[in-house]
Amino acid sequence: MQSQTQTTPPPRLEVRHLRRAFGDRQVVDDVSLTIQPGQVLCLLGPSGCGKSTTLRMIAGVDMQDSGEIYVDGKLICDTVFRIPPERRHIGLMFQDFALFPHLSVADNVAFGLKTSKDEKRARVEALLAKVNLGWAIDEFPHVLSGGEQQRIALARALAPRPRIMLMDEPFSGLDNRLRDEIRDQTLSLLKEEDTAVMLVTHEPEEAMRMADEIALMRHGKIVQQGAPYNIYNAPVDREAVGFFSxxxxxxxxxxxxxxxxxxxxxxxxxxxxxxxxxxxxxxxxxxxxxxxxxxxxxxxxxxxxxxxxxxxxxxxxxxxxxxxxxxxxxxxxxxxxxxxxxxxxxxxxxxxxxxxxxxxxxxxxx
CATH class of the missing domain: 2.40.50.140 (Nucleic acid-binding proteins)
Incomplete structure (x- = not known):
């Protein structure tokens, strides 16, 4: 009887030994991490610790000095080989919603889609229904509230079905009560789409609320990584305790x-x-x-x-x-x-x- 060998699928995103310096300052220093499909990893740390630079290198809008980036086990970037950002199957969400004011909500959401007109419309309608904004399909962004615009930005980022979603402080421009609602809805939709998520934030509460895993970053290095419960209750040092409370x-x-x-x-x-x-x-x-x-x-x-x-x-x-x-x-x-x-x-x-x-x-x- 022959034994069957089961192979473990590679992580959706794998980063190996990323480094990036600006002049004499080492901004990202030997960062390695993995994210599985449907998993949310929060890159958490104070301003200036290298979080956003790490995200930009993964997105392809900045180039690492050394290190490798893989998607589904395939190399997408090292210091010699580089797949351009638009071909990495990676979505981006920022604090600035960056909606096009001259385009309707439907056209904003469909902007990155390269399918037929009917397929675009079907995908747009489905996503707007999921964020409870089906009524706004033919409206323009200026008539929507900040929270509604953020949900449109989420729908636009998800429209091309990215394998990975990179989010840089996407909720910081919202008031506290609305922020919780949008965060929960965003998390639910990302899980439903089975998207691997990297969320960059400096807010411990946000990381605890959203993350399956937290990578605590300081001075360009990941100093501790694990489930929120473990990071909070078994901190690596005094600074880690003080960051959360x-x-x-x-x-x-x-x-x-x-x-x-x-x-x-x-x-x-x-x-x-x-x-x-x-x-x-x-x-x-x-x-x-x-x-x-x-x-x-x-x-x-x-x-x-x-x-x-x-x-x-x-x-x-x-x-x-x-x-x-x-x-x-x-x-x-x-x-x-x-x-x-x-x-x-x-x-x-x-x-x-x-x-x-x-x-x-x-x-x-x-």
Whole structure:
């Protein structure tokens, strides 16, 4: 009996060791990634980290200094061979909708199609129905709202059935409430079309909401890549924690693989005696302990030791309150978020404990 060998299909998009420099500045530095059909990968990072340059090289509007780009296992670009942008089966969406004002909605959506008139019309009608804008087929862009224009831009980008969709901050020009609606609709339609998506954004919330996988980029390099849950809950370093949320940092010194803090001891294996340690915790994982009697810190089973702070400021943020403390132990400041309304007066002493299972321990960089 003969055994049948099953071959795994190649990724829809594969990028290998891309590099791009402008003068002496290395903007993209050895970036490699893959995206499967129907998968959304968010390239996330601060402005200037190389996200958009990476996207432009994949699209073919910029040329890499080194590295290779493959679509469905076939080379489309290296430093010698280069398929032009219009033949890469890659769609583009930007913050600027770039609709043609002199063309109707139908003609805008059909602009990139090279089929018969009847086939164009059928594809346009089908896509406009999916974005709930069938009524606007004969309108012109200037009569549509910003959100409606963005949906037209999406339909136009999808019309030629691209294998890959590259999106550079496409929702940043929309107000928050409309942005969520358009993002969800866009994601649903892209999944339905089985398009591989690379979304470039500097907004962690957007990446968490849309991505199957996040590639966190900094100074031209991908410093961490994985599912949103893993990136958020197992960050690679202090900067990665701080990119997704506010953080508190408790500084200590390692001795005998332990670091003493006002909140108790933390394990710090692998660090030399005398090494500085940053213990990082998000504000929502600090807790107020109202059972303290003012006589001093007491140990608890799950949260270590309590430390006292003095309220510096308290603000109501809508669904929660943000309370800022100046800590007794060294005068440093910590922030705590508390559900609902909690607004203690300035100067109020309160005891804090921390969720030890929610702390991240890193060697200090300074």
């Amino acid at each position: 506010d953080i508190n940092v408790i500084r200590g010194v390692s001795k005998g693989a332990l670091t003493d803090t006002p909140f108790g001891q933390f394990l710090t294996p692998g660090l030399a005696d005398g090494a500085k340690v940053d213990i990082v915790i998000r504000p929502q994982h600090l807790k107020l302990d109202f059972d303290r009697d003012g006589k001093g810190p007491l140990p608890t089973a799950s949260d270590g030791v309590a430390a006292r702070g003095i309220v510096k400021r308290a603000r109501f943020m809508g669904n929660e309150s943000l309370v800022e403390f100046r800590m007794d132990y060294d005068g440093s400041e910590l922030k705590v978020t508390v559900p609902n309304v909690f607004l203690p007066g300035e100067g109020t002493p309160l005891w804090l404990t921390i969720r030890r299972d929610r702390c991240f321990v890193f060697p200090a960089k300074d």
